[in-house]
Amino acid sequence: MTSELQIGKRATAPELTSPLRLSSGITLPNRLAKAAMEEQLAGRRSHPDSRLVTLYRTWDAGGVGMMLTGHVMVDRSAVAQPADIVLDATSDLAPFREWAAAARTSSLWMQINHPGRVVRRDTGSRALAPSAVPVDVGPLSKFFPPPTPMTASDIRDTVERFAVTAELADRAGFAGVEIHAAHGYLLAQFLSPLVNKRTDQWGGSLHNRARLLLDVVAAVRARVSPNFGVAVKLNSADFQRGGFDLQDARHVIEWLSDSVDFVELSGGSIESLATAGHPADERTLEREAYFLKLAGELVTDASVPLMLTGGIRRARVAEAVLARGFSLVGVATALAQQPDAPLGWLAGEDGEVPAPRSSLRSKSLRAAAIQASITSQLHDLGRGRSRPTLAPVAALIVDQYRRSRATRRYRQEHSTGQQ
Ligand SMILES: Cc1cc2nc3c(=O)[nH]c(=O)nc-3n(C[C@H](O)[C@H](O)[C@H](O)COP(=O)(O)O)c2cc1C
Structure with missing residues (x-):
């Protein structure tokens, strides 16, 4: 184990406690980032409610240097989940300002996203996509409506929506935005040759498939203050045969490098399930930080700071990620379970947070x-409680109930024009 953790270690590897100065001028106090987790805590009109403030204060006090919010939708007629937050030109900025103010010592960035074709049929959301390729998740595919290929005007409108949401996040007091181009949502759909079958300027070559992402980044940069952070979350690979792969990621990182503060690397999509990693039944570095081997190949060429997220649950693994050449370590699940784990990690403890398990076959x-069960833990933390997580099967039942209530409210607000 120890020798494996040393592999590729650089003499100059930063410590977890080292600050990091980004190109926008923001200095992060340390190398640990709370990665995005969709909180599903929207109140009326898809605004953040007070539980989000409590949740982010808890993480802020837990020692991380940066917090990325769960994805915030740029278009209220297309939401990944009915209780997702939306920030658009009609939003009231006051609750977003309260949310931004939850960060006292860490840097709080808003992740912004458009789900594209990954919208639930029962929300009545518009399923837009580069091409008419439906979501394929076996028997669950029926929950996703058939997507409509986007027109040039839909594409221009979407670029503008990302820019508007970023500008509003800046005005509300967030330190930066992270544009979500991973996990099979709209920007990843354009990047993927399996979903993007277009023959115009947004399809075909990798450069054409990346055009929407690059246009979004440029439009966001043009609209926000110079010292506002801009980052991108990208898959190191989609893990689908013929999909977006490591070589593609290498080029896209290069094209992004002059205009973003960092690129976060993740992997997988709703169709490949790799986002959730593999069960960590063996304690080896590759099983724990499960994208490290693949994404590590991108580090040598990258001229922009890279962040790695996926499976990191203890300090020694986080240190090994930095030793491999990454600048930042993203942690999601472990910080839902134990929001103050970074305090121990920064103080030199290994402090493993055990992976959640379920015996479902x-x-x-x-x-x-x-x-x-992770979502239910976020909700508990938002209420200021920290009781043990609901057993996964119980959490699934509660989740179905909560989701159907949120869907009713979303549809009602949408149909009465309150959206
Ligand atoms: C409940 C939950 C919600 C998530 N929501 C998002 C999201 O909104 N945006 C995103 O980029 N990733 C999201 N993720 C993925 C995480 O950011 C991360 O990439 C993934 O969980 C692997 O990291 P981990 O092993 O530290 O959890 C979510 C993960 C979980 C468990």
């Missing part, structure tokens, strides 16, 4: 149940 059901 079906892989997709198991992933859904674990995801639901």
Whole structure:
């Protein structure tokens, strides 16, 4: 174990406690970042409610240097989940200002996203996509409506929406935005040759498939203050045969490098399930930081700071990620379970947070149940409680109930024009 953790270690590897200065001028106090987790805590009109403030104060006090919010939707007619936050030109900025003020010592960035075709049929959301390729998740595919290929005007409108949301995040007091181009949402759909079958300037070559992402980044940069951070979350690979792969990621990182503060690397999509990693039944570095081997190949060429997220649950693994050449370490699940784990890690403890488990046999059901139990933990933290997480199966049942209530409210607000 120890020798494996030393592999590729650089003499100059930064410590977890080292500050990091980004190109926008923001200095992060340390190398640990709370990665994005969709909180599903929207109140009326998809605004943040007070539970989000409590949740982010808790993480801020737990020692991380940066917090990335769960994805915030740029278009209220297309939401990944009915209780997702939306920030658009019609939003009231006051609750967003309260949310931004939850960060006292860490840097709080808003992740902004458009789900594209990954919208639930029951929300009545518009399923837009580069091409008419439906979501394929086996028997669960029926929950996703058939997507409509985007027109040039839909594409221009979407670029503008990302820019508006970023500008509003800046005005509300967030330190930066992270544009979500991973995990199979709209920007990743354009990047993927399996979903993007277009023959115009947004399809075909990798450069054409990356055009929407690059235009979004440029439009966001043009609209925000010079000292406001801009980052991108990108897959190191989609883990689908013929999909976006490591070589593609290498080029896209190069094209982004002059205009972003950092690129966060993750992997997988709703169709490949790799986002949730592999069960860590063996304690090896590659099983723990499960994208490290693949994404590590991108570090040598990159001229922009890279962040690695996925499976990191203890200090020694986080240090090994820095030793491999990454500038930042992203942690999601472990910080839902134990929001103050970074305090121990920064003080030199290994402090492993055990991975959540479920004995369900079906892989997709198991992933859904674990995801639901993590969401329920976020909700508990938002209420100021820190009791043990609901058992995954119980969390799945609660999640279904909560989701159907949120769907009713979303549809009602949408149909009465309150959106
Ligand atoms: C409940 C939950 C919600 C998530 N929501 C988002 C999200 O909104 N945006 C995003 O980029 N990733 C999201 N993720 C993925 C995480 O950011 C991260 O990439 C993934 O969980 C692997 O990291 P981990 O092993 O530290 O959890 C979510 C993960 C979980 C568990």
